[in-house]
Amino acid sequence: MCRWLAYIGEPLRPSKIVLDAKHSIVAQSLDSPLGAETVNGDGFGFGWYPTGAPAGTAPALFHSIEPAWNDANLRELSRAIESPLFFTHVRAATAPPIQQTNCHPYRFENWMFMHNGAIASWRQLRRDLTLAIDPELYPNVLGTTDSEVLFHLALSLGLRDDPIDAIGRAIRMVESVGHSQDVQFPWQGTVAVSDGTTLWAFRYSSQGRTRSLFHSADIPTLREMYPEQERLAAFGDRAKVVVSEPLNDLPGAFVEVPESSALTIDPDGYRHQPFLVG
């Protein structure tokens, strides 16, 4: 459906992983080895928290309806800025329209969200799920994707207070509305969310067969394992990437995120916990 990448750690020039890796997210836009679709050419998005911005600062967004692989602006931007926390997403549309409002990441205040996957029978479920969004938040829904509605459902259900709980409740609502309309496996997907300080990532599907998700291994450990890998010098000790599929073929560099789990990455490090199990 799509491919995404989230980075948290020391301020980094995004091009290091958006452009300059064997399976960079831009390379994945044209040829995704593990993707449900090989080509993710239906637009892309990039969102970043500026270095040094105070807590609560809204991220900046760049959205484009053109394929990422030949987009000059994405190259320029990802080489010119640095950020301690950024998201990139390349889209393979399950359906048109191809428009900037259907490009991830989505934003509300200082919160940023992206998704790879789908709500099954979306055309059928769209109205009921859209109506379930808090009327105060409804005017911010500008596109037609299932992802944008899931984000606003989670915001309606307390994302700003407890992200893991709210994403769980939003997915449960999707499952509940889906089941009431005879949709067997309503939810499928991996999700990334951030408030600018902490990164949360989720892997879950109603059928228990979710799109792939990986996180990078500990950088100091990788440097010891691969002292000849000069590329690793580009990354700080706290650098962490969560990504739909590994950015390179280095054994041990990327670790699969288990089914039905939620990750939390913040200054204290990496933790994961069961998510929507049972």
Place this chain on the structure above:
Amino acid sequence: MCRWLAYIGEPLRPSKIVLDAKHSIVAQSLDSPLGAETVNGDGFGFGWYPTGAPAGTAPALFHSIEPAWNDANLRELSRAIESPLFFTHVRAATAPPIQQTNCHPYRFENWMFMHNGAIASWRQLRRDLTLAIDPELYPNVLGTTDSEVLFHLALSLGLRDDPIDAIGRAIRMVESVGHSQDVQFPWQGTVAVSDGTTLWAFRYSSQGRTRSLFHSADIPTLREMYPEQERLAAFGDRAKVVVSEPLNDLPGAFVEVPESSALTIDPDGYRHQPFLVG
């Protein structure tokens, strides 16, 4: 807010009035003498019923988010085809996003619709009005404009059976919902609708001060009045244009459509009637 043009009559190469008139709709996109906004550069649309298509054929649409004035594709297309009934619309967005799904004309089956004007306090009224759309039609709403919602309200209220009645009922619903939320003058606008055979146009606003609307005078009469005007030879005897503002400065060539009226143009000619009066 926008400018539009609707043509009905003998099959015509659209460029004759889309490009090659002093105040053609493309000229109006860059400089609209009577417009609420001078510039209508936030995308455009063109929709046409092919010549010789059987009754009930859906119109074809061309939408672009680029300004009409320098768009090469619009020039090519409007010179290459002929059509007995076509719509053109240039947009001045009251608000972003600029995306193809916000470009007029809109279409449902063989019905085509466009609008110049606005629902007041749209951000506030959007949810209630969207919910009033027939759930069967709801999945077809893909953009964020007030115009698209008005079209789907009219479809929900019987447009396909009685267009004048349904557009009237849809506007009354907008006024009713608006008044219930303290919006004094909820509706403003001119509307064009067609099923491929008949053209209906409407001019009405809650405040009684609607955007301008004109229809062209009878072509045989114009030819007698202006025998030296070679341009008139391009038009058939039944050719009729309804347009936000006159395409030229020829006295008598364009007649203002009165406030609160509905026009009907079909093979039997031109008629108008009071609309939403009292």
Place this chain on the structure above:
Amino acid sequence: MCRWLAYIGEPLRPSKIVLDAKHSIVAQSLDSPLGAETVNGDGFGFGWYPTGAPAGTAPALFHSIEPAWNDANLRELSRAIESPLFFTHVRAATAPPIQQTNCHPYRFENWMFMHNGAIASWRQLRRDLTLAIDPELYPNVLGTTDSEVLFHLALSLGLRDDPIDAIGRAIRMVESVGHSQDVQFPWQGTVAVSDGTTLWAFRYSSQGRTRSLFHSADIPTLREMYPEQERLAAFGDRAKVVVSEPLNDLPGAFVEVPESSALTIDPDGYRHQPFLVG
């Protein structure tokens, strides 16, 4: 590099082969089984001679920088018109920029041209080859592709009088300039050219290993071979397609065009001849 399709025959709704075939040109844009690149998503173009237009009429062009596979306008247009002679091209850029002036087909007066392939070391040869264009024609060069320059070289060398001779001379000039700058195999490609009445196609490369090219078999014969194939009823007896790769898997439906040959298709039928041999 790219994929292209040229149709000549009875007026046809282009969607029949642009959209509605197993390996339609739009399907090839996303997944091209025989292509040098799998994905041809760097824009596309469509050019057509209107039905009934007098000899010498310029074709109309539609160019877009978005991928063909989800482009709504291409779907609309190819279903709404009919044409006795049209070209479609999907681009896989060897290099940016992605812009409409780099989309095929190219046009000059009533002549239309498209190309799949490349001039080797183009960045190095571009200046000398561009200078070789007739100064009268130079102002019409608006993009940066090798293909556009080859077209204007052929126009400079007599395309309008003898297309096969002129395309041959233009390619020989490319080879000559290339060899003088130590480029071993300067030319690679398949080309289609038309004046609105006749279709010429070419397959040649300096190395003798040209991108694939096929033409469709005789339609009446195919109807006899495959009486159960209802799709064949859509095509007239004189319908002929020349295409980078077969549009379906029907054995015998598409015949490979030999290396180093030039095809001519006109009302008298199909002929081919050796091209640039020896």
Place this chain on the structure above:
Amino acid sequence: MCRWLAYIGEPLRPSKIVLDAKHSIVAQSLDSPLGAETVNGDGFGFGWYPTGAPAGTAPALFHSIEPAWNDANLRELSRAIESPLFFTHVRAATAPPIQQTNCHPYRFENWMFMHNGAIASWRQLRRDLTLAIDPELYPNVLGTTDSEVLFHLALSLGLRDDPIDAIGRAIRMVESVGHSQDVQFPWQGTVAVSDGTTLWAFRYSSQGRTRSLFHSADIPTLREMYPEQERLAAFGDRAKVVVSEPLNDLPGAFVEVPESSALTIDPDGYRHQPFLVG
């Protein structure tokens, strides 16, 4: 033809003058009080040297073919970054095509260039002037504008060693080639050039009637004159803007740059000198 703005000084969030001024460059894109054209909606560009980048760093570029006034990405970008030296340009095309390679600013290594004006009879002079570009630089010409050719002529004539001399020699070459082809007033325009440390601006036309150009007054002086203007607190003491027309209506805030003069702004301050006089 166009409008442009160049900033040099303490690192500034570009939105302060790109978006948030009465006659900001984005406001000028829709309505330019002093412009040769009122509307500058044929694409735009933004180029910036990152804060803290070492001397010799190439600037980053953002180009778009959409009008600036409703472009979401420009809003995001100009609010998210800071820069001690940036250019913005909004285009009113004298001719299509509208494509990113025709958007200013242009770049070569660490040099950035933009232009408002035109070479007269450009279609006629284009070939001779393009041929005069150093063949080593020729491959970098990707668009069709007179401006891009002037920049590459200046690079060919020593821009990197002596910008004022090289721009002067390039304009003289335009005049010489123009006069040889009976073009009376070949050059018209204002130009900005930077190497990342110094900003040069030029105002000159063959006819002596050049498009308007202004520079901002000394900020500490303005603060004394207008102590109640809180907006002035946003600017550092060394901040300087050169712009096609004043960004606000504050008397004394903007000073017209004289005809036939060259400006230099660097850490030592502002100087100007006669340019191409006599």
